[in-house]
Amino acid sequence: MNAITFRSDVTVELVKADATDSDVATAARVSTIGGSHDRVVDLSKDRGLINYLMRDRHGSPFEHNSLTFYVEAPIFVAREHFRHRVGWSYNEASGRYKELEPTFYVPAPDRNLVQVGKPGAYTFEPGTPIQALFARSTMEQSYVDAYEAYAALLRAGVAREVARSVLPVGTYTSYYATCNARSLMHFLGLRTIREGSTFPSFPQREIEMVAEKMEAAFAELMPLTYEAFERNGRVAP
Amino acid sequence: MNAITFRSDVTVELVKADATDSDVATAARVSTIGGSHDRVVDLSKDRGLINYLMRDRHGSPFEHNSLTFYVEAPIFVAREHFRHRVGWSYNEASGRYKELEPTFYVPAPDRNLVQVGKPGAYTFEPGTPIQALFARSTMEQSYVDAYEAYAALLRAGVAREVARSVLPVGTYTSYYATCNARSLMHFLGLRTIREGSTFPSFPQREIEMVAEKMEAAFAELMPLTYEAFERNGRVAP
Amino acid sequence: MNAITFRSDVTVELVKADATDSDVATAARVSTIGGSHDRVVDLSKDRGLINYLMRDRHGSPFEHNSLTFYVEAPIFVAREHFRHRVGWSYNEASGRYKELEPTFYVPAPDRNLVQVGKPGAYTFEPGTPIQALFARSTMEQSYVDAYEAYAALLRAGVAREVARSVLPVGTYTSYYATCNARSLMHFLGLRTIREGSTFPSFPQREIEMVAEKMEAAFAELMPLTYEAFERNGRVAP
Amino acid sequence: MNAITFRSDVTVELVKADATDSDVATAARVSTIGGSHDRVVDLSKDRGLINYLMRDRHGSPFEHNSLTFYVEAPIFVAREHFRHRVGWSYNEASGRYKELEPTFYVPAPDRNLVQVGKPGAYTFEPGTPIQALFARSTMEQSYVDAYEAYAALLRAGVAREVARSVLPVGTYTSYYATCNARSLMHFLGLRTIREGSTFPSFPQREIEMVAEKMEAAFAELMPLTYEAFERNGRVAP
Numbered sequence: 032m033n034a035i036t037f038r039s040d041v042t043v044e045l046v047k048a049d050a051t052d053s054d055v056a057t058a059a060r061v062s063t064i065g066g067s068h069d070r071v072v073d074l075s076k077d078r079g080l081i082n083y084l085m086r087d088r089h090g091s092p093f094e095h096n097s098l099t100f101y102v103e104a105p106i107f108v109a110r111e112h113f114r115h116r117v118g119w120s121y122n123e124a125s126g127r128y129k130e131l132e133p134t135f136y137v138p139a140p141d142r143n144l145v146q147v148g149k150p151g152a153y154t155f156e157p158g159t160p161i162q163a164l165f166a167r168s169t170m171e172q173s174y175v176d177a178y179e180a181y182a183a184l185l186r187a188g189v190a191r192e193v194a195r196s197v198l199p200v201g202t203y204t205s206y207y208a209t210c211n212a213r214s215l216m217h218f219l220g221l222r223t224i225r226e227g228s229t230f231p232s233f234p235q236r237e238i239e240m241v242a243e244k245m246e247a248a249f250a251e252l253m254p255l256t257y258e259a260f261e262r263n264g265r266v267a268p
Numbered sequence: 269m270n271a272i273t274f275r276s277d278v279t280v281e282l283v284k285a286d287a288t289d290s291d292v293a294t295a296a297r298v299s300t301i302g303g304s305h306d307r308v309v310d311l312s313k314d315r316g317l318i319n320y321l322m323r324d325r326h327g328s329p330f331e332h333n334s335l336t337f338y339v340e341a342p343i344f345v346a347r348e349h350f351r352h353r354v355g356w357s358y359n360e361a362s363g364r365y366k367e368l369e370p371t372f373y374v375p376a377p378d379r380n381l382v383q384v385g386k387p388g389a390y391t392f393e394p395g396t397p398i399q400a401l402f403a404r405s406t407m408e409q410s411y412v413d414a415y416e417a418y419a420a421l422l423r424a425g426v427a428r429e430v431a432r433s434v435l436p437v438g439t440y441t442s443y444y445a446t447c448n449a450r451s452l453m454h455f456l457g458l459r460t461i462r463e464g465s466t467f468p469s470f471p472q473r474e475i476e477m478v479a480e481k482m483e484a485a486f487a488e489l490m491p492l493t494y495e496a497f498e499r500n501g502r503v504a505p
Numbered sequence: 506m507n508a509i510t511f512r513s514d515v516t517v518e519l520v521k522a523d524a525t526d527s528d529v530a531t532a533a534r535v536s537t538i539g540g541s542h543d544r545v546v547d548l549s550k551d552r553g554l555i556n557y558l559m560r561d562r563h564g565s566p567f568e569h570n571s572l573t574f575y576v577e578a579p580i581f582v583a584r585e586h587f588r589h590r591v592g593w594s595y596n597e598a599s600g601r602y603k604e605l606e607p608t609f610y611v612p613a614p615d616r617n618l619v620q621v622g623k624p625g626a627y628t629f630e631p632g633t634p635i636q637a638l639f640a641r642s643t644m645e646q647s648y649v650d651a652y653e654a655y656a657a658l659l660r661a662g663v664a665r666e667v668a669r670s671v672l673p674v675g676t677y678t679s680y681y682a683t684c685n686a687r688s689l690m691h692f693l694g695l696r697t698i699r700e701g702s703t704f705p706s707f708p709q710r711e712i713e714m715v716a717e718k719m720e721a722a723f724a725e726l727m728p729l730t731y732e733a734f735e736r737n738g739r740v741a742p
Numbered sequence: 743m744n745a746i747t748f749r750s751d752v753t754v755e756l757v758k759a760d761a762t763d764s765d766v767a768t769a770a771r772v773s774t775i776g777g778s779h780d781r782v783v784d785l786s787k788d789r790g791l792i793n794y795l796m797r798d799r800h801g802s803p804f805e806h807n808s809l810t811f812y813v814e815a816p817i818f819v820a821r822e823h824f825r826h827r828v829g830w831s832y833n834e835a836s837g838r839y840k841e842l843e844p845t846f847y848v849p850a851p852d853r854n855l856v857q858v859g860k861p862g863a864y865t866f867e868p869g870t871p872i873q874a875l876f877a878r879s880t881m882e883q884s885y886v887d888a889y890e891a892y893a894a895l896l897r898a899g900v901a902r903e904v905a906r907s908v909l910p911v912g913t914y915t916s917y918y919a920t921c922n923a924r925s926l927m928h929f930l931g932l933r934t935i936r937e938g939s940t941f942p943s944f945p946q947r948e949i950e951m952v953a954e955k956m957e958a959a960f961a962e963l964m965p966l967t968y969e970a971f972e973r974n975g976r977v978a979p
Binding site for chain 4: 579580581584587588590591593595600601602609610612616617618619620624629632636639640643644646647648650651654657658661662663664665666667668669670671672673674675709
């Protein structure tokens with residue numbers, strides 16, 4: 032049996048990207064200028080144009096670009112991520128085709144553990160040290176037990192696709208996710224908590240960790256688009 | 269703690285549908301007749317028209333209809349189902365908003381347990397009685413342990429969204445899924461194994477069980493469309 | 506040659522619908538209640554729930570329904586409509602498969618004809634009676650000439666798909682369009698001009714005429730959803 | 743008034759691409775290997791893997807890439823192109839925001855002009871020289887008349903969005919179109935006529951001209967993927 036690993040973080044690597052602010056402006060200018068793409072590049076005016084597109088919700092110019100991320104995160108995070116259907120492509124490690132590895136999610140010490148409030152208006156609070164200790168030890172032991180059952184099933188000749196049934200949703204999975212600036216902004220708008228957002232969002236902290244890393248890569252690749260996203264209330268156009 | 273339940277089946281209920289063969293034919297005839305929808309109904313010729321549309325892969329006429337299913341299936345099945353992004357809408361029981369119930373998947377006696385062959389060319393075989401017995405008892409014990417950990421975490425005040433990390437992917441979830449005939453046929457083509465299909469498919473048995481129940485509802489609602497799907501190699505147009 | 510017709514209106518007929526407020530609430534409740542669909546109907550609380558879903562942008566519960574419209578509108582309107590890709594299905598009269606009819610768009614007397622302002626901030630004003638008269642007579646004559654050329658090409662044995670090249674984008678086309686409440690609200694948000702909208706929109710008047718008729722059907726079918734859409738700034742969730 | 747131009751060709755320029763065979767193989771290997779993307783590159787085995795993915799219709803690995811084209815084509819071609827909703831993004835010259843240019847489509851001498859056969863089974867034949875001459879002169883004159891009406895309306899102060907109603911669908915438009923290998927193969931499968939295709943297609947010649955140019959760019963960028971597409975009957979996975 033492989034050595035069991037516990038993690039509290041997520042991996043988000045920008046594998047590749049073909050995504051610049053100029054792509055947005057060039058695609059938009061075909062509306063007003065038309066003609067060949069050589070004639071529709073005017074970088075000096077890009078900031079104003081991009082802000083105008085974002086503000087008035089002209090979304091399609093933000094789609095002519097592509098970002099591919101490699102992600103390692105717990106299955107329950109992947110489950111939330113894969114609910115984003117439009118403008119997202121996924122390939123994930125398969126529990127049918129490969130033996131899954133014993134890496135499991137445990138909350139970091141600074142992860143708020145206790146949920147307070149009523150449905151539709153929850154907040155999260157730290158909890159006591161004893162709660163944190165209990166949570167961590169209970170989760171770790173449960174993960175160890177589950178993986179032992181998985182390994183025992185495999186040793187007994189049971190097919191991977193059946194044996195995996197006992198693995199918890201806290202098991203880490205890995206996947207490629209490809210999106211464009213528009214679908215990424217939609218994801219960021221729903222999966223991060225930020226003051227000043229036009230619409231409040233209530234993501235689980237663990238998918239917000241994925242979103243934050245994607246946001247950092249996006250901000251670096253497309254600074255004018257990102258600035259306009261921030262300035263206009265973090266609403267995807 | 270709720271009583272633990274083990275299931276080997278899936279629930280698929282047709283909640284509602286607005287889907288008839290006539291919808292397909294009427295939408296198609298606007299191409300060739302145009303005019304108001306009163307003038308484009310000619311039921312007597314629907315069979316030939318629908319077969320022609322299917323054969324020559326005119327897909328859009330199969331989209332003007334809607335089927336909504338309620339499904340209960342293990343999380344690993346829902347995970348496969350939700351990979352279908354186009355023409356499918358989902359709402360699922362949330363492990364953040366509700367305490368999940370202790371219902372878990374165990375293979376039925378007739379479920380082939382052993383995987384034989386090399387990557388890309390697997391077949392499944394029954395396995396021995398002792399394997400089946402061992403699989404079932406190991407899985408059941410693992411589920412019981414996991415749910416006890418979940419319940420203990422909840423009792424200790426840990427938020428549902430954290431505590432659920434220990435729940436296995438064999439836990440049953442429930443969801444609504446809405447599709448149209450085109451997206452449903454695409455799903456059926458990939459998630460069932462049938463002789464005579466133009467393209468072979470290799471679904472896991474458990475999602476095939478969901479697909480088979482959806483197929484039965486579809487065949488009843490849209491017999492001419494279903495007949496054309498079968499006659500033309502079960503390829504979604 | 507068929508008799509030439511000039512129109513200033515659009516036809517939008519609700520062909521069929523499977524769309525109620527209860528569909529929204531029921532799909533949403535699977536998140537918090539789960540279980541079978543029989544247990545998740547609680548009509549008395551639907552208004553509050555639907556408003557909450559709209560406000561906090563939980564979009565997927567609004568997708569488990571379907572509306573099919575039959576539309577007659579100028580080609581330039583269909584062109585704008587068909588830009589809506591997600592959650593919309595279309596079938597249109599084909600200039601390849603049928604001879605197109607000589608029905609053409611002319612602005613109604615109350616259609617503002619003159620565009621004032623600079624790019625990104627246009628307004629439209631009525632224009633003078635002489636402008637209106639000139640516009641109408643010029644357009645009508647141009648349509649007549651174009652259709653005569655089309656008819657002459659067909660008489661000469663030229664294929665419909667080639668001959669139609671000369672037909673103007675003011676020619677009426679007809680199509681079926683199927684959507685759900687979510688995709689419809691997205692369309693309405695972008696294709697109508699309303700005070701009090703969170704985001705301003707700048708649709709061409711002719712597609713707004715289509716949108717207004719769809720909005721009326723939507724408001725009647727799903728009054729609670731429509732009320733929530735209005736109350737929350739006409740932003741699709 | 744600008745000088746009128748008649749064209750029989752289409753422009754398709756590959757503006758940019760982030761699309762290699764290795765992207766396909768790397769995304770696919772996450773299913774079977776998982777782990778970081780450094781470990782999932784094995785170029786020597788890519789040909790076999792890609793052919794297997796295509797044959798067995800594993801479509802998602804073909805989505806982690808992006809191609810952006812600039813196209814100039816008649817409006818009736820853009821209309822057909824924009825029917826492709828999934829995996830395609832568009833931005834087009836706007837008749838609302840800019841004055842459209844007088845460039846119009848006329849059939850080339852080798853374009854079959856005459857349609858023979860019955861609905862669902864048409865073939866196209868060359869037609870006589872006199873037909874070709876008549877077609878060309880009739881179309882050119884009709885275009886000139888239409889553009890004169892358009893220019894007159896603009897001179898009279900009529901808004902561009904109204905005046906354009908008289909412009910024919912043979913008018914050239916320009917647009918950016920972004921897709922991925924999967925959505926492009928779907929487009930090519932439907933919009934080209936090739937012997938040996940698993941499914942026959944019946945595109946209009948003018949959109950096939952667009953498809954052929956896109957196919958050439960695709961074959962150069964992703965030779966192994968293209969080879970597998972050809973070998974497996976030109977069916978998008």
